[in-house]
Amino acid sequence: MANARSEVGEGRELSETEALVEAGRPRRPTRARRKKGDGEPVDNTVDILDVAAQCFMEMGFQGTSIDDVARRLGATKGRIYHYYRSKTDLFFDVHREGMRRLNEAVQAAMNTGSCGRETLHAMLEAHALTMLQNIAYLAVVVQGVHMHRLGATTLAQRRVLDEIMAIRREFERLFVDVFRRGQQDGSIRAENASIAVKGMLGAINWTAIWYRPRPGETLEHKQKIARELATRQIEGIV
Amino acid sequence: MANARSEVGEGRELSETEALVEAGRPRRPTRARRKKGDGEPVDNTVDILDVAAQCFMEMGFQGTSIDDVARRLGATKGRIYHYYRSKTDLFFDVHREGMRRLNEAVQAAMNTGSCGRETLHAMLEAHALTMLQNIAYLAVVVQGVHMHRLGATTLAQRRVLDEIMAIRREFERLFVDVFRRGQQDGSIRAENASIAVKGMLGAINWTAIWYRPRPGETLEHKQKIARELATRQIEGIV
DNA sequence: ATTGCAACATACTCAGTAGTATGTTTAATC
DNA sequence: GATTAAACATACTACTGAGTATGTTGCAAT
Numbered sequence: 277m278a279n280a281r282s283e284v285g286e287g288r289e290l291s292e293t294e295a296l297v298e299a300g301r302p303r304r305p306t307r308a309r310r311k312k313g314d315g316e317p318v319d320n321t322v323d324i325l326d327v328a329a330q331c332f333m334e335m336g337f338q339g340t341s342i343d344d345v346a347r348r349l350g351a352t353k354g355r356i357y358h359y360y361r362s363k364t365d366l367f368f369d370v371h372r373e374g375m376r377r378l379n380e381a382v383q384a385a386m387n388t389g390s391c392g393r394e395t396l397h398a399m400l401e402a403h404a405l406t407m408l409q410n411i412a413y414l415a416v417v418v419q420g421v422h423m424h425r426l427g428a429t430t431l432a433q434r435r436v437l438d439e440i441m442a443i444r445r446e447f448e449r450l451f452v453d454v455f456r457r458g459q460q461d462g463s464i465r466a467e468n469a470s471i472a473v474k475g476m477l478g479a480i481n482w483t484a485i486w487y488r489p490r491p492g493e494t495l496e497h498k499q500k501i502a503r504e505l506a507t508r509q510i511e512g513i514v
Numbered sequence: 515m516a517n518a519r520s521e522v523g524e525g526r527e528l529s530e531t532e533a534l535v536e537a538g539r540p541r542r543p544t545r546a547r548r549k550k551g552d553g554e555p556v557d558n559t560v561d562i563l564d565v566a567a568q569c570f571m572e573m574g575f576q577g578t579s580i581d582d583v584a585r586r587l588g589a590t591k592g593r594i595y596h597y598y599r600s601k602t603d604l605f606f607d608v609h610r611e612g613m614r615r616l617n618e619a620v621q622a623a624m625n626t627g628s629c630g631r632e633t634l635h636a637m638l639e640a641h642a643l644t645m646l647q648n649i650a651y652l653a654v655v656v657q658g659v660h661m662h663r664l665g666a667t668t669l670a671q672r673r674v675l676d677e678i679m680a681i682r683r684e685f686e687r688l689f690v691d692v693f694r695r696g697q698q699d700g701s702i703r704a705e706n707a708s709i710a711v712k713g714m715l716g717a718i719n720w721t722a723i724w725y726r727p728r729p730g731e732t733l734e735h736k737q738k739i740a741r742e743l744a745t746r747q748i749e750g751i752v
Numbered sequence: 753a754t755t756g757c758a759a760c761a762t763a764c765t766c767a768g769t770a771g772t773a774t775g776t777t778t779a780a781t782c
Numbered sequence: 783g784a785t786t787a788a789a790c791a792t793a794c795t796a797c798t799g800a801g802t803a804t805g806t807t808g809c810a811a812t
Contacts, residue, residue, distance in 0.1 A: 305787080338576030352792075482716025485660050486712055508714075508747075512749040
């Protein structure tokens with residue numbers, strides 16, 4: 277980082293909680309721009325987020341320059357820095373969006389199944405399918421997990437990173453909890469929930485490494501892969 | 515990369531095969547230095563390799579500077595560039611060493627077990643244990659897998675990368691082959707060997723993300739984790 | 753004793769890149 | 783229709799970091 281943005285000065289300072297909530301989130305205008313005749317307000321950050329996710333997936337956080345993202349957008353740095361304070365903030369926002377989609381899908385699956393094992397199965401399948409459908413965003417999430425020791429972050433950014441890590445731990449805890457429920461209702465016989473879950477999530481998350489959608493790939497195909505992966509984690513190969 | 519080293523000039527040129535074999539490998543002196551009174555020749559690259567593996571694991575390839583590695587060695591760039599032509603070559607050599615250790619362990623396990631499933635189980639356990647025992651090197655291997663599209667490599671480096679990817683594909687094929695053998699001898703009922711193996715290897719490889727050895731951690735503990743992970747992949751959780 | 757090379761250290765170059773400062777256009781509000 | 787802010791583009795700064803060129807030291811073979 278060329279020059280650490282001074283934490284003081286430049287107008288009003290953000291309070292502790294504001295900084296924690298706002299950091300990494302796109303800057304919202306005070307007066308949102310609306311489309312020509314339409315009344316719908318436009319969010320110009322979605323394109324940036326999509327392209328950034330793609331770049332981060334292909335070249336990694338450090339390997340991606342803001343100019344790379346801008347070039348792929350057919351724009352310049354100015355557009356990106358208009359919405360994001362820093363490259364790290366942009367990365368975090370992609371990460372956050374990925375986690376949001378993942379959480380949404382898995383939370384929905386938690387309401388299905390008649391025993392712990394069946395619920396877990398549904399959660400794993402939902403997780404896998406979400407990975408395959410949002411591979412760029414989720415590849416960034418996977419990177420983010422491995423990134424929590426990068427150190428070279430500012431004070432505010434470390435806060436956001438802690439928040440993200442907390443969300444991830446919470447996410448993993450969902451699986452452990454359902455696993456334990458399955459142990460109690462007798463539908464799961466394996467012991468050591470912690471290690472078992474880490475293995476299962478690894479099998480799913482690994483798709484971020486090997487899976488790339490073929491052009492024109494159908495949803496059914498993705499579902500088939502997701503079901504296959506989830507089933508193997510529940511039933512094994514015997 | 516500041517200046518791509520010119521492929522021509524500077525003395526004798528390497529032949530195609532020499533370049534393929536030598537690239538990424540440490541430069542060997544024409545007259546090996548020996549210890550004081552001892553007759554044993556010394557390999558000064560092992561320290562470099564160990565430290566580099568540690569750095570690459572903690573901060574990633576792009577996030578690690580040669581100066582970082584040198585500083586951790588209590589040395590300067592000069593020492594590293596004396597043995598390695600480039601940062602990429604250093605990374606590749608760590609990768610190669612990691613794959614060597616992994617292959618060694620898994621190959622040994624292939625001679626055990628009385629059916630496909632048992633052999634596969636032994637291979638997975640050996641794989642997992644090797645990961646836990648060489649987490650830095652294997653974390654680099656995992657990074658390398660995800661790196662094959664980084665693009666920004668020179669001609670010679672791309673050759674080495676292709677070689678590495680070939681080795682990895684060969685490695686994965688070992689598991690698929692044994693899987694199919696298990697399907698034929700009836701010890702494995704699951705279908706779709708390719709996806710099943712990708713899931714299983716993912717569960718094991720994921721240790722590169724979450725596992726960090728506690729100080730004073732015993733071998734038995736590592737073995738327990740490895741056995742647990744492997745068993746889950748074979749038997750599932752039912 | 754001298755020579756030669758390995759094994760580094762030191763000092764430098766230069767391109768890429770994060771972030772900033774500032775200009776320009778367009779749409780909404782009054 | 784004048785004003786104002788959003789939504790960018792352009793131009794610039796400053797620094798990091800890969801790779802190089804060159805110096806220095808110490809062992810080993812002759």
